[in-house]
Amino acid sequence: MNAMVSDTTEVEPEDVDDEALTFVLSNESQGEVARQITTAGMATRLPRLMREALALAWRVDPRLVVALLLCQLVSAVCGAFGLLATNSTITALIASGHITARLQQALPAVAVLAGMAGLRALLAIAVSGLSSRLQPAVTRLAQYVQLEAATTAELAAYDHPGFNDRWDLAGQGAGFVADMLGEVQNTISSAASLVAAAVVLAVINPWLLPLTLVAAIPQAVAAIRSARVQYEAMLSTRDQRRVMNLLRWYMGDQWQADQIRSDTIAPFLLGKYSRAADDVEQATNRAVWRGARISLVGSLASGMTFGTVWAVLALMLSAGWIGVASAGTAVFALQQASRSLQGIVGYGAAIFKDGLYLDHWSDFIAECEAMRMHRGTVAPETPQVIAVQKASFTYPGKDEEILHDVDLTIQQGEIVALIGENGSGKSTLMRLLCGLNLPSGGQVTWDGVDTRDMDPLALWRQVAVVPQKFACWPLTVRENIHLGQPHSDGDDAVWEAARATGADEVVGSLRSGLGTLLAKEFWGGKSLSAGEWRRIAVARAIYRKSGLLVLDEPTSDLDPAAEHRIFTQLRTSARGRAVILVTHNLANASVADRIVCMKDGRIAEAGTFAELAEKEGGVFSRLWALQNDRHIPGPRYQR
């Protein structure tokens, strides 16, 4: 056996006490929400949730909401008239006299009964049609509001712990809005129907109404307890379900697909997935059994309480407190009241459950709202001087300051290279220069104006950035370069930018030239290699008529020819703008007029390439020496 190869016998991964994935959701404790699932808690939360769902629907189309509510109201009134007509029908039918005469007498009431039933059926169709129009529109609005809230928040919002998780949950919440609206509408319909039955019961005998309400209590309590059990199970398995989602995403994504195979990591990941799924399954099963037991007890108790109401009704009839016709009508009214109460409790519990998701949505919107960009209104021109003065920066939710007292000035037409070890703060400083983040202390100014006082969109129109991880939009090549902001000279400027980076060679080989869709193959597009994408991304920055061009490792995926082309073009690109080049390839920094070296969030030194390379004990000279510590090897392989 080769002595250099260590023992590779596979063992089971140890169950060490490492950190586990945890998901930071909102500030509000989810346990606190679960505790609110009590009858009193529901009584206060339910109206608020219903108001929120209706408010969203109102924003979509107030006329539709009014029409829906009117339909429910008219339907309830029809129900009440129907019940009263039942009373008249029974009275006519049990009166003394010949059956034909009695039938004739009952005819008008029967006609009212049939008319009301027909009208209610028509109204139900209208309600269903109106809801079908309203529900998708409400989902669309909720999703739009979420997208708008996220894109108009400060970039720093994304650095808040758990932001992405809350984004996901808010998306799920937006998906539940339509369901909730349906449930709200059914609750209102049940409530209207209950009111109609209650009015009739109160007319027959005032005691019947409170009795019916009391009879519904066991069922209501059981429904609330069951909702609580389900929600607690959902909470207790929340992290496991998120782990499952995450693993599903990682295992299905093309980016990792090759490594899943070459690293033979699939069994390990599948094991993690199965363990999380087992936990979820066990907790869900326990909740299902507990829920079933609660429902069974609730149904038994409810059977007994409603049985008591029927017994009271029979007693009233035998004691002569109510007539036969009224007793018959009361039977119908009681059935309607009981169905309506069941509806209110059932739909109310569903609103409560879906409302927990809607809360994720509204919390997220509120969080973004609190982080909305409230800056000034100054629209900058192409800057002559960009200055960083005593700037410091701390990421939200973190204690550690990342940048400390940074001072830096960049002139128009100047190329400044930012270099430094990993984590020294180069990308963070770059984001402050662009106004993507605002400094926690000190200031960044463009021609003397603080970036805090500028209109952010106007500022970013003056900025072109190629970040390390740039976006590969599923758009055509042309759109990927002009980003939906084409210049008036059409494709000429697009081609010019493409030529500056070698993207023109990529476009030349594509089936529809600039019009080729750059999306993954399974979306019907053309997949590009990493380096080909990089050429497009740099071309898009050169295309922008910006006063500040920022290139963060712009050539990391490029072959030497493409890299050479970009760097020889950079001086031309720098005309009339300031250029920041963030790079670890120190040879490329030679293109810069000035090199700024960062260390531990501070500017350690600055100067020309020659000055820094020769500086004894300097950061740059040390890194430069390390980067050049390679020799072209002679033959090494010996038999």
Ligand SMILES: Nc1ncnc2c1ncn2[C@@H]1O[C@H](COP(=O)(O)OP(=O)(O)OP(=O)(O)O)[C@@H](O)[C@H]1O
């Ligand atoms: N979104 C973030 N939230 C919290 N901390 C962050 C975030 N982004 C970066 N950091 C931290 O800030 C420090 C500086 O990161 P930055 O990306 O600016 O370094 P860099 O010099 O560009 O590194 P590299 O050369 O590796 O790209 C790092 O310690 C990093 O952990």
